[in-house]
Amino acid sequence: MGERLSSQGADFRRTEREGVLTVAFTRDAKLNAVSQEMVDALRSAAVDLGDRDDLRALLIRAEGRFFSAGMDIGETMAGRDDTDGRDTRRLRRSYRRLHLLFDELEAIEKPVVVAVQGPCWGVGLELSSSCDFRLATPRATFALPEVPNLGVIPGSGGISRVTRLIGPHWAKWLTMAGEVVDADRALAIGLVHAVHPEDSFDEEVDAFMRKLVDLPGDAVGLAKLAVDTAASVDRGTARDFDRVANTVLLLSEDHKARVRAFEERQHRA
Known part of the structure; x- marks a missing residue:
């Protein structure tokens, strides 16, 4: 295009x-x-x-x-x-x-x-x-x-x-x-x-x-939020944010599709 x-x-x-x-x-x-x-x-x-x-x-x-x-x-x-x-x-x-x-x-x-x-x-x-x-x-x-x-x-x-x-x-x-x-x-x-x-x-x-x-849009967006949060809060709060954000991403269809693609590449290798 x-x-x-x-x-x-x-x-x-x-x-x-x-x-x-x-x-x-x-x-x-x-x-x-x-x-x-x-x-x-x-x-x-x-x-x-x-x-x-x-x-x-x-x-x-x-x-x-x-x-x-x-x-x-x-x-x-x-x-x-x-x-x-x-x-x-x-x-x-x-x-x-x-x-x-x-x-x-x-x-x-x-x-x-x-x-x-x-x-x-x-x-x-x-x-x-x-x-x-x-x-x-x-x-x-x-x-x-x-x-x-x-x-x-x-x-x-x-x-x-x-x-x-x-x-x-x-x-x-x-x-x-x-x-x-x-x-x-x-x-x-x-x-x-x-x-x-x-x-x-x-x-x-x-x-x-x-x-x-x-790049995967949701992961990029949450990474941006996580980095900016980590720069302005205490370390414990930053790690809590990391866990919450990644919980959402680990259950996403995009993550599952990328894991399957990775496993297929490993299998072919």
């Missing part, structure tokens, strides 16, 4: 192919600074990934010089009333909508992958940190420049999620000092899973997505 264009806007393109839903940022003129249109496209993709059985994984990628230079500051500031301190409640409500999107990407019981082909800064890194897998090219760099550039913290996961991924040591390097991390260092500190050459990056990403799509 070929790739099918399912929707397109000025700043993104969405396609579906063999169980993989892809959202690509196409706003190169603005260095893929994240616009409301891009956020809405991701939100729609998250809903469809969660609801549709034919979609097995989500890939977020970009075209052009940057994966993302961060949030579109001009668009963000346009609707803000800086003269009224009482506007903070409305601002927090607007802010929370972005938080809820990243929370949903993290919570969906299907794999979410980000493919970073260039600089990934600010909200681009915050988005990436909410994904399950991060792949990069050697041209990728990672930064959270909110403190030095804007006088605020990266408050959409740049503190909480990035610290969980790489620990406070490197999170302070990125957030407090505003340092830029290249692809090799990102791999070394655990910020990305793999770095692939630019000339084979698309093929490597496609192969990884095909692998994910072919």
Whole structure:
């Protein structure tokens, strides 16, 4: 089955192919600074990934010089009333909508992958940190420049999620000092899973997505839940979760079919 264009806007393109839903940022003129249109496209993709059985994984990628230079500051500031301190409640409500999107990407019981082909800064890194897998090219760099550039913290996961991924040591390097991390260092500190050459990056990403799509969906989804649970609860509770989850999987038809296939292969050998 070929790739099918399912929707397109000025700043993104969405396609579906063999169980993989892809959202690509196409706003190169603005260095893929994240616009409301891009956020809405991701939100729609998250809903469809969660609801549709034919979609097995989500890939977020970009075209052009940057994966993302961060949030579109001009668009963000346009609707803000800086003269009224009482506007903070409305601002927090607007802010929370972005938080809820990243929370949903993290919570969906299907794999979410980000493919970073260039600089990934600010909200681009915050988005990436909410994904399950991060792949990069050697041209990728990672930064959270909110403190030095804007006088605020990266408050959409740049503190909480990035610290969980790489620990406070490197999170302070990125957030407090505003340092830029290249692809090799990102791999070394655990910020990305793999770095692939630019000339084979698309093929490597496609192969990884095909692998994910072919995995048993229920087992992958429960593994995601179990890992995230283990990261936030005590060890005893985590093991209890493991037992409950595996009890469901051990009684599933998918598990039984895979056991039979394994036994048949052993018998033929």
